[in-house]
Amino acid sequence: MSKVFTVGDVASHNKSDNLYIIIDGDVYDLTKFQDDHPGGKKILQRVAGKDASKQFWKYHNEGVLKKYKAKLQVGSLDTKPKAAEPEPTAAAPVPTKAAAPKAASTVAATQESEPLEPFGSLIPFADPSWYQAHHSPYYNETHAALRAEVRAWMEEEVEPYVTEWDEAKEVPAKIYKQMGERGYLAGLLGIDYPTQYTNNTVASVAPEKWDLFHELLLTDELSRSASGGFVWNVIGGFGIGCPPLVKFGKKELVDRILPGILAGDKRICLAITEPDAGSDVANLTCEAKLSEDGKHFIVNGEKKWITNGIWADYFTTAVRTGGPGMNGVSLLLIERDMPGVSTRRMDCQGVWSSGTTYITYEDVKVPVENLFGKKNQGFRAIMTNFNHERIGIIIQCLRFSRICYSESVSYASKRRTFGKKLIEHPVIRLKLAHMARQIEASYNWLENIIYQCQKMGETEAMLKLGGAIASLKAQATVTFEFCAREASQIFGGLSYSRGGQGGKVERLYRDVRAYAIPGGSEEIMLDLSIRQSMRVHKALGMKL
Numbered sequence: 329m330s331k332v333f334t335v336g337d338v339a340s341h342n343k344s345d346n347l348y349i350i351i352d353g354d355v356y357d358l359t360k361f362q363d364d365h366p367g368g369k370k371i372l373q374r375v376a377g378k379d380a381s382k383q384f385w386k387y388h389n390e391g392v393l394k395k396y397k398a399k400l401q402v403g404s405l406d407t408k409p410k411a412a413e414p415e416p417t418a419a420a421p422v423p424t425k426a427a428a429p430k431a432a433s434t435v436a437a438t439q440e441s442e443p444l445e446p447f448g449s450l451i452p453f454a455d456p457s458w459y460q461a462h463h464s465p466y467y468n469e470t471h472a473a474l475r476a477e478v479r480a481w482m483e484e485e486v487e488p489y490v491t492e493w494d495e496a497k498e499v500p501a502k503i504y505k506q507m508g509e510r511g512y513l514a515g516l517l518g519i520d521y522p523t524q525y526t527n528n529t530v531a532s533v534a535p536e537k538w539d540l541f542h543e544l545l546l547t548d549e550l551s552r553s554a555s556g557g558f559v560w561n562v563i564g565g566f567g568i569g570c571p572p573l574v575k576f577g578k579k580e581l582v583d584r585i586l587p588g589i590l591a592g593d594k595r596i597c598l599a600i601t602e603p604d605a606g607s608d609v610a611n612l613t614c615e616a617k618l619s620e621d622g623k624h625f626i627v628n629g630e631k632k633w634i635t636n637g638i639w640a641d642y643f644t645t646a647v648r649t650g651g652p653g654m655n656g657v658s659l660l661l662i663e664r665d666m667p668g669v670s671t672r673r674m675d676c677q678g679v680w681s682s683g684t685t686y687i688t689y690e691d692v693k694v695p696v697e698n699l700f701g702k703k704n705q706g707f708r709a710i711m712t713n714f715n716h717e718r719i720g721i722i723i724q725c726l727r728f729s730r731i732c733y734s735e736s737v738s739y740a741s742k743r744r745t746f747g748k749k750l751i752e753h754p755v756i757r758l759k760l761a762h763m764a765r766q767i768e769a770s771y772n773w774l775e776n777i778i779y780q781c782q783k784m785g786e787t788e789a790m791l792k793l794g795g796a797i798a799s800l801k802a803q804a805t806v807t808f809e810f811c812a813r814e815a816s817q818i819f820g821g822l823s824y825s826r827g828g829q830g831g832k833v834e835r836l837y838r839d840v841r842a843y844a845i846p847g848g849s850e851e852i853m854l855d856l857s858i859r860q861s862m863r864v865h866k867a868l869g870m871k872l
């Protein structure tokens with residue numbers, strides 16, 4: 329692989345049965361690959377023995393080289409400069425616990441306002457501003473260490489395979505297991521790091537330093553997969569199904585099942601939505617009737633659009649245990665091996681690898697010990713949980729928007745039309761500007777909300793921030809939809825066909841509705857944002 333060639337050496341490999349090319353100073357043997365080349369073999373034969381860098385970058389993005397380099401590269405040119413010291417980007421070494429942070433991790437670290445080392449893309453607005461060494465009161469070295477750790481894992485183990493997994497509508501079980509082993513699942517519960525239930529901790533952040541900005545960062549970096557299906561596969565069910573167990577489950581139940589879940593051995597999901605009850609949660613009809621001996625609930629009903637349901641071992645299920653409306657709703661943990669539970673996969677527009685599921689419960693006998701909190705008081709738990717879910721959705725939407733934007737900047741900087749690069753056309757720059765302004769404004773609001781959540785207790789946060797979170801959820805999904813659309817216009821046909829250079833944009837475009845509808849539709853979020861905020865401010869003494 330590491331052979332050294334002169335330009336003259338490569339030029340002699342210029343036949344179809346002996347076909348080398350040069351890309352960026354590296355030499356590739358395409359003799360066997362040419363028959364499988366999706367762009368055709370003649371186009372490769374035309375550049376046989378030559379430097380084809382320009383042609384290569386015209387038709388591909390860096391993902392292609394990452395995937396094929398190990399297989400096809402046979403060496404480099406003698407003139408290729410030696411690799412410089414690695415940039416502090418994704419390839420940055422994962423800090424060990426010993427090397428980790430000296431600084432206190434508390435978000436009250438306003439005193440820690442020295443900018444951190446630059447990291448990631450230098451395209452303006454492609455990453456949050458603190459990645460480019462801007463000052464921020466929210467992040468310290470522990471966050472930088474986690475960012476490098478997650479990014480290295482994503483680039484190595486996830487990103488090269490995401491398209492394959494999306495098409496196969498499944499992510500290998502070993503990835504979910506790694507989410508447990510690497511301590512990521514335990515870090516995504518919106519609470520202090522639960523060391524009492526797991527020995528798996530995050531390599532680069534000591535458990536006692538873990539805060540909500542680490543959670544933000546983890547979800548954000550996972551979302552660089554550019555696949556809602558991937559993100560929902562690994563955290564979609566867990567992130568919304570597990571917090572109610574941790575917060576409201578009875579101790580024996582939590583002790584029995586939480587360690588297996590946090591280890592990545594067992595999966596949990598949230599089952600609220602029904603064929604006839606979505607954002608209108610208070611009207612759900614799935615019924616749980618207490619048995620005559622008072623020891624079990626007998627559950628009958630259907631749940632629809634349930635993320636991860638086909639793989640889940642446990643279902644945090646909203647059931648009707650009382651009269652109509654919100655005061656008759658409870659949360660109950662239903663287990664897959666209880667007779668009467670069946671699941672089937674649903675075919676959906678987007679988030680293909682997330683396992684969207686239709687569930688039926690038929691006379692399922694569930695021990696009363698599986699009830700979360702008190703009977704008929706599940707609605708409040710569901711509502712609190714929504715804030716955590718919505719913040720997750722916001723983080724994902726904003727990273728997906730950044731991807732649409734940065735893919736567009738890269739493509740517009742190489743594609744030429746009417747004698748100019750796309751980015752030299754003001755109409756294209758206007759699109760980029762509208763994307764960037766929405767992303768940055770929304771992200772800054774998100775950081776402020778995370779900071780407030782970190783500072784306030786849960787009840788205060790639910791009251792004071794519920795309206796703002798709902799509003800930002802709508803803002804984030806509208807931004808995502810806008811960015812996906814504009815990116816698609818910039819990529820043209822390349823984002824209409826699947827895979828290739830426009831592949832990320834095409835996939836994300838399909839995922840948009842999976843964000844704009846669940847967790848509270850845009851319409852309901854916007855209405856709630858004002859209703860909830862008015863109600864709270866009235867209680868605080870607002871006079872009109």
Ligand code: HEM
Pocket residue numbers: 349356358365366367368371372375380383384387388389392393396400827828829
């Ligand atoms: C290491 C060498 C190369 C590899 C591994 C490679 C791989 C691929 C792959 C995987 C695709 C499918 C689309 C995508 O995933 O982006 C593709 C498409 C294509 N390739 Fe290559 N390629 C190589 C070199 C070249 C060169 C040197 C040229 C031009 C001289 C070229 C021209 C094309 C064209 C025209 C397409 C179709 C693009 C489209 O559908 O819009 N490729 N190539």
